[in-house]
Amino acid sequence: MTNGSVPTAGSGPGEHAERGVVDLLGLLAYAELVAFFRTAEHAELAPTLEAKGKLAGLAAGEYANHERLYxxxxxxxxxxxxxxxxxxxxxxxxxxxxEPQDWLESLVKIYVGLGIAGDFYRKVAELTDEGTRELATSAVADTQRAEFIAPQVRAAVEADPALGGRLSLWARRLVGEALSQAQSVAASRMDLAVLLAGGAQEDTEQHGDGSGSGDLATVSRMFATLTDAHNTRLAAMGLGS
Structure with missing residues (x-):
């Protein structure tokens, strides 16, 4: 099977879709691997041994997800x-x-940054086959993050309300950077862009000159539908949208 993103002369919709799925799984596999490393690094900022252990556990979960995707x-x-x-x-x-500057920013990044990316990957996975959809959905679930991180940040904001504004701005920046990153990936990976467009191969190939304009618009529209989950995370941490 060819898993590059440049179509051959005889490429059909099925081949585009298959390569797009491989792209999605490859993206998720690396995202989970780097999330493992980064979460483990953030554990060093934790103020207590208990918190260090909790984040180490989250990191282990990210690595387990990477192995399943691999x-x-x-x-x-x-x-x-x-x-x-x-x-x-x-x-x-x-x-x-x-890069977070302190413990609380690291928590918000893990919960909000990885969360919005996971929402996006989950939405893309809805366009794939059942097996891929189940694998991707299980890999990006953030239940454990919510159970540990949301109460930590909420308690800190309640103790010092001035933190709320700074962390809310940080959360907005994380989402903006996540959108920019997703657009960059979509513009450079044609088969993944076809998948993002729900299989609209003709529309994607129309922008195959490197402009990526159709791909970027598709990504932007998909991100716009993720606001409910994002706002729920902010509310759970005691942050405004």
């Missing part, structure tokens, strides 16, 4: 290393641009 790629006949490689630069750049 296995899913192998089962599809894809090379996981090749599937993940195109997403290393954009995801690393997103993390570099959103």
């Amino acid at each position: 296995t899913g790629l192998v089962q599809r006949g894809a090379d996981p290393e090749e599937a993940m490689r195109p997403f290393v630069a954009p995801l690393d750049a997103w993390h570099a641009r959103t």
Whole structure:
């Protein structure tokens, strides 16, 4: 199976869709791997041993998700290393641009930043086959993050209301950076862009000159539908939208 993003002359919708699924799983697999490393790093900022342990547990969960996605790629006949490689630069750049300055910012990043990205991946996965959809959905679930992080941030904001404004601005920045990163990926991966467009191959190929205008608009529209989950996370942490 070919899993690059440049279509061959005989490529059909089915081949685009299959390569798009491999792209999605490769993106998710690397996202979970880097989330493991970053969450483990954030644990060093934790003020208590209990909090360090909780974040270490969250990091372990991210790595378990990575392993499931890695296995899913192998089962599809894809090379996981090749599937993940195109997403290393954009995801690393997103993390570099959103480096938290303290413990609370790190918590908001883990909950809001990874949460909005997970919402987006879940929405894309809805366009795939049942097996891929179930694998992706289980990998991006954030229940454990919510149970630990939301009460921590809410308690800090209640104790010092001035934190609320700063952390709300930080949350908005995280979402903006996540949208920018998703647009960058969509513009560079044609088969993933086809998947984002719900299989609208003709529309995607119309913008195949590198402008990516149709792909960016599709990503923007998809992000606009994720506001409910995002606002729920903010409210759980005691932050305004």
